[in-house]
Amino acid sequence: MTDSSSLTVDGPAGPAGPGTPPAAGRPRRLRRSLPRVAAALVVCGLLGTGIAYGITAADRTDLPGLGTPGDGRWPYPEQHRPPLPHGAPAPFAKTPGATAGGPSGVHHADLGGLRLTAPEGAAVDLDKTGGKDAPDTAAFTAEYEAPSGDLLRRHLADYAPRRTASRGWTMPDGTRARVHLVQFESAAVAQYFRLTVLNDWKGTVVNLRDARTVVRDDGYESAVQARPGDVLDSAVEVYRQTGSGGARSVRYAYLFAGDTVALVVHSRPGGTVPTAFYQTVALQQQLLS
Template sequence: MTEQTAPPADAAVAATTTLPPVPQTPPPPPVQEEDPAPATPRPPRRVLRAALRWTAAVLVMGGLGAGTVAGITSMKRTDVPGLATEDDGRWDYPVLSLPALPADAPRPYSDPNVAEIHHADLRRLLLPAPAGATVDKELDGGWVDSARYTAEYGKDDRAVLDQRLKDSALRHVAARGWTMKDGTSSRVYLLQFSSVAYSTAFLDELYADSQSLPIPLAGEDEATYDEDWSATAGVQFTTAHAYSEPEPHGAEQVRHAYVLAGDTLALLVHSRKGEAGTEAVPFHQTLILQNQLLG
């Protein structure tokens, strides 16, 4: 077996160097690129930042606005700055409500109730004292006798009025009085008769000495019509008349009013010592509210 020997190193090198050259492929021609589509120009960063700030501001203001609206709607009108009702001198009376009637009792002005009788407890129809008032211990909303009522008139008229009350089928007299911090004294009397005919007749007796003005009250030099009160302001089926002591008044000024409401006659009195006298606004307010309770 013939032994093969490796070719010499020079021969290997020669073999590699004698190979034919590999032809080089020419590079491909450059590809003609299409013009790219024009890109939307990006806004400057300053504009973006401003837009973001305005968007955030709108969201924040929207939230604050919603919170403010919710806060205002849950507040009382007097709690909202700029919308508070200006104090016009009215007193702060409690919420009023009519007392319940006895079973099957008609209302005073319904058709079956010809005598126009108030079947509710007369004391429950008295106007309550407003906030801040000092209640009169003698006129605490209970029953009083006719002499206490006639004490509101001059000494020369009391005996005659007391006798007329005894002759007019008077059933009850309920009264409440109070004094406000400014010194205004208020008294409310409710006189209940057997029917509207008796209450009307007694009211006419108060005008017996005059065709236009009633008997003046104690401390009242002269009673004149209250020019700020309209007779049409009364509740339906009732009649309300208001009087005031004109300027210049004496040591105190007196305002009073009568409300004829079916079988009941109400007397309201406001008096105050000093030059300032009584205020018209709380007097009219008291008259309106008492009239509503009797209506």
């Protein structure tokens, strides 16, 4: 396994986004280190420059964490995708076997195992899963201020998610991180939830706590880069709080991966670290792709 603290520099590449799925027959060993960090770059936002991650198309097993050379990244351990049930295809597999497991975009693996593992030094203070017939959306909806949280609870009762999973932790610098996964009956239902509940043609329509006024965060696409041939079967919407109306500075992202919607939140008094947030979103995106 490649040492994630020894990363090489990649050249420029296009932004991460949905693409064509990996070819059948790919070996089950991780081909290359997940992140390729441009070592000459320093903290995005803090020092006025940027940091780039090259995201590789990984197999359904291990994803290495990222080293922390002092530019704001967190010391994530190696991430592990949970095993697939016998005979079940990967969510975006385009192989003959995929037809037997149902439509594309279905996550058959344990949803709790698809949550990002907390970095070293974190104090884990949220760990919840809700299986089929018993999804628990309370942790997810608690991220939203009233009346947005109440609105989401009513909509989720109608959309009837299949499974839920949440994990949260607090870092020594006071950053509070949350990852919530909500799995629906199909990719079509998840997309409808996205377009009718979370967003409208103007943008986001529900407000997180301490983040009533937000703008799209274009820094993620420039910070996270994929090389030609990389595959990320998920869409990402990234937001950052503007103004000083809340007690904590907030950044958050929605990930839309087939039948699953993920919410990733970082909040911290005074200000969040963009590099650590982008790193968290990128790793969670890989786990779901």
